Structures are given as C-alpha cells and as structure tokens.
Amino acid sequence: MIRRPVSDPWIWVLLLLTAGPLLGGLVFMLLYSIGLVGLLTDGFTLRYWSYVVTDGQTWRSLLYSLFIGSASMGASLALALALQAALRDQLRRGALGSLLFLPLAVPPLTAAVLSVEIIGNGGLLSRLARAAGWISAPADFPTVLFTPSGIGIVITHMTLVTPFLLLFLIRIAANERLGELARVAETLGASPWQSWRRVSLPILLRSSAPALTVYSLALAGAFEVPLLIGAQSPAMISVFIQRRFGQFDLRTRPEAYALATLYAGLAIGVLMALSAWRARRAPCERRL
Amino acid sequence: MFCPVIAKGLRGRTLLLALMLSVGLVACERSVPPSVSPPTDWKRIEAAARGQTVTMAMWQGDPAINAYMLEFVVPHVLLEHGITLKLVPLQGDSIVSALLSESEAGRAVSALDLVWINGETFYQLRQIHALYGPFTDNLPNQLYIDWSNPFIGRDFQQPIQGYECPWGNVQLLLITDHDRVPQPPTDPAALAAWIHAHPGRFTFDTGFTGMSFLKSLMYAYLRQPDALQGSFDPAVYAQLRSDVFDWIVSVRHDLWHQGETFPTSTAQLHELFANGEVDFSMSFNDGEVDNRVASGLFPANAIAFALKSGTLQNSHYIGIVNRSSQAAAAMVVANFLISPQAQLRKLAPAIWGDGTVLDAKKLPEFWRSQFAQAEVRSHAPARKAIQPYARAEPSPQLMIELSSDFRRRFLHD
Amino acid sequence: MMRRALGWVVSSVLLLPFPVLILLSLARRWPWPAVFPRDLQTQQWQVLLTDSSSLGAIILRSLGMGIGVAVTATALGFACSRSLARHRHRDRLTVFLYLPFAVSPVVLGVSLLYTFLRLHLAGHFLGVMLAQMIIAYAYAVLLLSAFWNQRIEALVELASSLGATPWQLWRRALVPMARPLLAVCLFQTFLISWFDYALALVIGSAQVSTVTTALYQYFSSGDLRLAATCSLLLILPPLLGLALNRRLLSATIATRLEDIDG
16 A cells, blocks of 8 residues: 655645644643733743642532543443343334434534423423322422532433444444354353353443543533533533633633643543553554 | 623732733723724714614523514614614623733724623723723713613712713512412511422522622611612621621522522523422513513513512613724714614513613603603513612622622532 | 333433424423423514524524535545545544544634634634534544545556546546545534534634524523524424435444544
C-alpha cells in the first residue's frame, strides 16, 4: 500500500479543522486565564487558577460530572447487555428492530422535556401511580428530577444512549460471529449463562471499550439535559462553566476560562491515555 | 415575567468594582465619549432613523409579549418610521456579558442597539459605561410619563438620569386557585399558618421572583418605614435577613419537598401550580394570571393577590447601547414604545397586561378614558386596589447579598 | 412468553414520547392526576406558527444551517478520510478527531468565542455553522474512513492504471460506491447541527435563533405545552430522514461507534 507523506494536502485540512481550532482555543483560554490576554488584564497572574483549583465547587462539579457520565454509560450498557441477552432475535427482526431507531430522532432538549412530563413528580408515571392508588399526592412519588443525586439526568441519558448501544452491540455480535462462538461453547458443556459471561461479554466489552470511554466523556460534558432538569448544586461541568462565563462579574470570566482549560486538559489526558493503551495493546489486531 | 437572572456571589466585589471602573475608563477612551450630548432636534432624529435597522435584546419567554412585539410594535415602527426592528432573546446578565465580550474583542460597533433592562442590569451597565445618554429628554412622548411616581422615576433606588426610559410597571403578586384556597393568607403569619395546615403545598423559586418575594417579606419586619430606602445599609439588611430566614426556617419542613429543594425559576413554579402539585405560584407581572388562565395553563379560577404586608412594585426600562450605531433609530423606537397607543395596547390583559408608565392626568382626554377601560381584568385585583400594598425595590446590592446568603444557607452552595 | 412481554414493554417505552408530546401540544388543561388532558385546543400550534418570532424563518434557517453543515462536512470528510485511512500516523491523527466529542460543546464554544468575535463571526449564523462544522467534520471523517479498505484501494489503483483521471475516479467510482455511507453521514451530520443548542447559545450569543433556542425559550417560560409543540417540530425532520434511510442506517449505524473504536 502506498503511504503518502505528511504533505498530503487533505491531512493539512484535517489538522486545520480539528487540532487547529481546538488547540488554538485551548491556548487562548490558558493565556486568558493567566492574565496574558484580555482587555482588563493587568498582567500575568495565577490568582484565577489558584481560586479555581482551591475552590471546592470545582472539584465537586468535576467529580459529579465524571460520576454522572460514567453512571449514565454504565447503566445504559448494563441495560443494553441485559436486553440483548433477553430479547436476542426479536431485536433483529420485526417492529422492535425498527423502533430502536426512534430515539435517534430525539434531541437531548426534547428528552429533558419528556422526562419532566413522564418521570417528574407531576408526570405521567406519577399520575398512573395515583390511578393505581399507590400514591395520593405528587410529592409521594419518588423525586428524580432537579435533585443532587442526578438520577433524573442518568435516566434521561439512558433513554438516549441505550437504544444506540443496543444497535451497536447487535452489530458487534454479528461482526464477531458471537452466535457461532456461543454455540461452540455450549456444545462443549457450558451453560448459556456461562457462555455469555465467559465468551460473549468479554468480546463485546473488549471491542467496544475505547468507544464507550469517549462516549462517557461526552456524557460527562453533556449540557442540555443537566441544564433543564439538573439540580442547582452541584452543577455538571458544562453548566457550571457556562454559568460562570455568562455572569457579569468580570472576575468569573478568567475563572470560567481556567475551568474550561482544566476540563479540556483532563478530557485530552484521558484520550491520550486511551490511545497509548491501544497502541500498546496488540497492534496486530488492528484492521487495515 | 421580566426576570433578569441575579448575580451570585459576594466574593471579589471590591475587585469587581475596581475592574468595572477600569473598563469604564477604557470605554471612555475607545468609543464615542458619553459626554457628547445626543442630538435634540426630533425631526432630524426621525429623518436619520428612517431606513435603519435596530436590534433589541429582550427576554422572549412569554408568547404574549412576543406577539405584542412582533404583531404590533415591529409593523408599526416599520410603517410609521421606516425602521426595521429585530428582536434577539437576551436578558439580564447575559446582556452585560455580551456587551463586555464585545468590548474585549475591540468591536467599535455593538450588535445590540436597544436593551430591555432594570435594577441590577441597569446598575452594571452604568458601571461599565455601556449605556448611551442621557436621552429620555429628547423623546416627545416622555411628557406623558409619570416621572414623579417613585416606582417609575427611580429604578431600585437608583436615579435614572436619562440613561433608560421607563417602559412598563408591575407589582409582585401571589397566585392561587380560588377553588382550592378560598381565603388566601395575606401576611407572613397567616401564610405560615396556612403552610403548616397544608404541608407540601407551598414553595417559592430561587430565581428573581422568589428572591423578590423574600424582599417583600422584609417589609413585614421593617422597624422604620424608610429603612430600605436609599443606598445599601448592611445593618438593616442583617436584621431583616435574620427575620426572613427565621420565617423560612419556621415553615421549612412544611414546604414543598420539606424545603430541601426549591424550584429554580418561576417557570418551574408555574408548572408545579398548573399541575396541582402546589397551591400557590407568584408573578412579577400582576397581569400575567389573566393571560395564563386564557391560554389554559392555569386553572379557570386562578386569582392573584397582594400581601397586605406589602409586595414589591418596580418598573422595567429601555436603554440604548453606547456603542450602538443606531442611536437615533433606537430613540425613535423607544419613543414609540412609550406612545399612548403602544402603552394602551400593552395594558390589555389579553395582549400582555403590563402596567403603563404614563400618567393618565397628563394624557389628552381622548386617551384617558380608553386607558381606564383597557385595564379591566378578571383574575387579578385592579391596580388601584393593590397600590396601597406596593413597596419600593431596595438597592440592587441587597438583591445580590440576599441571593447569595439564601443559597449558602438553604441550598448548601 | 416473558420474552414477548419484555419486547412489548421495550416497544412501548420507545414509542411513549410521541403520544406524550402530541397530547401536550394539543392539551388545554392537564392537571395532576388526570392521565389524559381535560380539553384539547390548537392554540399551542397557532402560537408557534403565527405569533412566535417568525418561527417559519427560524425553521428555514435551522434547516439551511443543517444542510450546509451536512454537505460541507460530508464532502470534506470524504476527501480527508482517504488520506487519513492511508496515513502512517493514522492512530495519532484519529485522537484529534475524538477531541470535539471528548471536550464538551460548551468548552468548544467558549474557547472559540473570542476569535469568532474578532472575525465578526460571533452572533452570526455563519459562525455558529462553522463551530458546528468542527464537530460534524470530525464525525464525518471517523465514519467515512471505514469505507477505505484494501478492496477499494485495489480498485483505485486499477482505475488509475487504466488511465482514469482523479476526477473521473471520484465521480464515477468512489462516490457511487460510498453512496449508502455518504447518505448516513449526511443524515448524522445534519442532526449534529439541527440538534445543537450549546454552540448556538455560546457562539450565536442569543443573536442566532434556531429551533433549539426557541425550544429553550419556551421551556424557560414555564409553558411545557409550547416546549412540547416545538419539540415535535424538532423531531419531524429526523423522523422523515429515518423513514427514508432506516435500511441504510441499520447497516451502518454502528460504524459510528465502531469507528470511534478505530
């Protein structure tokens, strides 16, 4: 195969459109947050950084975001795996297979509106619970929205992510010919549970781990859902940054830039670690 | 209704002020110096305005208000003055933030011309010299404005000095469903008794309206009637804060969700009330309830009422951006917004239900009777009836302090 | 039996959003604990289609932005994906393509705002499109690089040796062969723009109204019926798109993640 040199013009386009704005933006934010850029700056200072780094809210928000991101991903993955195991063929044939595509048409903003109307204290489920005589007032229904536990955010993310993961898992299962492998395992005496647990699951997880990590990061940085149905405190990182950025307190702007830089740095760190890990792991596995 | 988001945070206020002053200086150096007095010949202004496009930043969350602007104001200024009016959804501190971003990026001309503001936003914009003026004296229709009314002539205890033009006047009212609460409680003690008798059925939001409700409660504990007048007094504030916080603590466990969480905005509170999850909502637009009943959001027998101990009344204003390239056209639009015709239409509950800033006594006879008729509303008391309970907005700083103290005390923020 | 029942439950959960949104968009009063609205009215639709900040124009603008982003991102992405697929440092370059997904759109927007202000792109729909393009383009490259396998490369070499010009090669062979994948790519990159709220908010600085910013305004006004009505408008184009290329999607949807998989 021909290996073109780096001077391939399309590679420059690629760098210009991805690394260019992102790293450029990152450098700008860094300079702004240490007072080297900005109309109001009076020179180099670390006070915004020291404020951001020592502010408990920063770490609370970061940890909370990572927690919500991984909880959303973990719960969706568990549900998708369970549904895949339970539904099997139904997923590929018939109406259900088509219905799985529906959530792709639902934007996060709408998903949040739907959560208010379905799982909120005054939502459809609470009305049905009342009709069934289980509760007598909206307040009796378990509160999942606008609470610090963030459970409403996780549920809403799950409705968006699970169908997608299911489609993805079905695809991997087909690619890796899991059905055949499982049958082999079962003829060798494994129970269906054992064959799923020891054969199918490791294959599914191994081939999807990097994608799922990037996806979890995207969920940790989610904006619309926490903005609409999240608690006021703790705030997820995107909401936190946007709030700081939009305030008219001038000092919060360099702080917002410091926060954004910090978060972007962390996300990039995770990506780098991921790529290093993949490079180390069996390079021969790679296609093409 | 009109709810500029409140700034939080006590910290760094000194620094903030210092920075603001420095922006002010920079702004003076870079842009048209504010000392250049606006042109006064109205005919010339109107001629210069013709054919221009004016961008107005306004809160656009209420379809009724949007409809008033788009179906009435926009076509009128186009037909009568040849001005194209563009609306953009921007409010409160977002306006301050947007104008700051522009000056940081060295934009000589702002993307915004007119801004719908009051209270804190006015204060901040004045601090960063982002407002054009004084201009109100140029507007022919300002003759009709009820300048002597302290609720109109002063904005959160601040003199207007011609840098913003009154547009509407509103009073904070509580809202309930008459079917569920036939005898609404009208002072803090009665309200507390009602809350204890009906656990989980009352709450307030942590946004602009909820904090205004708390400021209204402060008036019930006032030792001297004029203690909240003028500039911020930390001692008075500390005393009133402890009274109001004691009140909250006394009812807390019988609030919605045991007072562990609060709605974030009036929007959410309205939704809870519409759903029947709580029995009260509140609005800083005393005419809103009629509109919400008409659209079916609120129950048919929803009513608005004032606390006898007093509720806040304030005005909202139109400001012109200092870096606007369309000051003349912006003034013409502002003048149209305070014309008897535009104010009358805005007053009708079916249109918007926003109180007028004009003084009926100054108006020609032709308009006077129409204004009297337009104000009839069926779900809120007449403005005259709630006027005795109207209280003035304290200084903007009190709002900042109260908001941040409330968050720290009750939201563990 | 259990499996069937589970299938029904999953199907109803997937379908539930649509009746809820439709009922809300038509409800007059729907107080708790009524399971169905008391009265129906078309007022929400009237408000949306007549009163609101000329929603027609907003929809057209959002559609235009979406189509513009989709076409540009897919075209550039297709061209670049081949170079990427053949590149020595493919893996390292791929990390750059993950970046826009890993850092949140808010961070992306905030980091670009100042530069965009300087370039007079902030507050302008071109600026918002350009910012959305960064995400859509990265996505397109990731998705389309799956197209380039050894079979395709062999074909390219064969065509070149037979004297095909690069233009003929792309126009007559590569684009037609990649058509199903390109269709999916157009659809998904359209959605990146059509669903975007964060960049429209930060880069648009409230001066670029899109269907999503309108939805947020209605949500924050406390009238969820209007937010639901607006949601239906937001869902409609992607539903149509799904109906049109569901078959294509089912074959290729997973490549979205698989390709992030590298």
